[in-house]
Amino acid sequence: MNKVVKINKDDMDVTVQPGITYDELNEALKDTGLFFPMDPGPGACIGGMVGTSCSGTHAVRYGTMKENVLNLKVVLPDGTLVKTANRAKKSSAGYDLTHLFVGSEGTLGIVSEITLRLKIRPQKTAVSVTTFPSNHHAAQTVIETMKSGVQIGRAELLDEVMIKAVNQNSDLELKEAPTLFFEFSGTDKQVDEQIAIVKDIVNNNKGQGFKFAVDVDERERLWTARKIALWSAPILKPESDVWITDVCVPISKLADCIQETKDDLDKSFLLAPMVSHAGDGNFHLFILFNSKDKKESDEAKRINTRLVERAIKMEGTCTGEHGVGVGKRAYLEKELGPGAIKLMRTIKKAVDPHNLFNPGKIIPDEQGHNKEADKEVEKESQSKPK
Incomplete structure (x- = not known):
């Protein structure tokens, strides 16, 4: 189930099977002048990307999976095959069934075919890297950039701990400080205008060493640190487990949420490198710990719980793009309220x-958490990057 079914170049959409990865899809599109912008991580399959409503570094410009799925073919638990919509760019015909399944994590049906929106490959792309005296200064730079109306392609923030890991893992010599990676894209004129505006904002927030590159090889070199972040984190604690977690808050709350999280981490004996899709208000922690050590496991859980509660208090979400699964199921009612959980349970x-599809995922049983699913919490939350 990993084939491209049909490319509709004039309509800027493509129909695919769920097993194809986004890298494979973009390889198939390379001669069309179009591309699919979602990039959650190397090797991600389109079907899984639908299930978790993923996004990635390009979401600040192109939106998340929710904005880029036109329709689905889905097999329901009773064996019925349904198509959720046609290929029109908009429709007001009935319930929005497409988005009922996007983000449902396989609890409602099995996706067998997906039609996706495509985007035009930009004429020009440039990348910049800048360091800041604090994560708060860096996050504030992103907030001001978004408010300025500049349509940036990417805005990624790595904290000083993450930069240290990247340096050790790849023999880089980046300054160990909070670092912003911007990508600008569009026409020559648009890119030049974007760079000029962002450079002023960077300077106003005490950014240093504003470097940018247009050449493909130089762009790749500057992006290296961001691309290898997850795989670099464990080098700071060899043989450690990695609790990968994320939250997302309104962009105006990002700087405060990151600062409060960093303050919390400064008081902890565990390391947790941070990387942020800052333009979306979304950031990830890679909590490094020994899952066989109760003290370290309890501390990792405490960090994760405080992170999620902090985000929800700021009117954010317990997961910006990872999905709820079972690991964050307990936080859903606090985020959305009992009425929303009751409605989800009704739909399920x-x-x-007969509760055949992914029982226990997202929504707890009415009597409490599904015990079998609870056994998977540790497996899902604690993993080593491959």
Whole structure:
């Protein structure tokens, strides 16, 4: 199930099977002048990207999976095959079934075919890297950039701990300080205008060493640190487990949320490198710990819980792009309220009355957490990057 079914170049959409990766899809599109912008991580399959409503570094410009899926073919628990919509760019015909399944994590149906929106490959792309005296200064730079109206392609923040890991893992010599990676894209004129505006904002927030590159090889060199972040984190604690977690807050709250999180981490005996899709208000922690050590496991759980509670208090979410699964199921009612959970449970029972598909995921059983699913919490939350 990893084939491109049909490329509709004039309509700027493509129909694919769920097993194809986004890298494979973009390889198939390379001669069309179009591309699919979602990039959650190397090797991600389109079907899984639909299930978690993923996004990635390009979401600040192109949106998340929710904005880029036109329709789905889905097999329901009773075996019925349904198509959720046609290929029109908009429709007001009935319930929005497409987005009922996007982000449902396989609890409502099995996706067998997906039609995706495509984007035009930009004429020019440039990358910049800048360091800051604090993560708060860096996050504030992103907030001001978004408010300025500049349509940046990417805005990624790595904290000083993450930069240290990247340096050790790849023999880089980056300054160990909070670092912003911007990508600008568009026409020559648009890119030049974007760089000029952002450079002023960077300077006003005490940014240093504003470097940018247009050449492909130089762009790749500057992006190296961001691309290898996850795989670099464990080098700071060899043989450690990695608790990968994320939250997302309104962009105006990002600087405060990151600062409070860093303050919390400064008081902890565990390391947790941070990387942020800062333009979306989304950031990830890679908590390094020994899962066989109760003290370290308890501390990792405490860090994660405080992170999620902090985000929800700021009107954010317990997960910006990872999905709820079972690891964050306990936080959903606090985020959305009992009414929303009751409605989700009603939908689940209507579509899957025998609870066949991914039982225990997202929504707890009415009597409490599904015990079998709870056994998977540690496996899902604690993993070593491959």
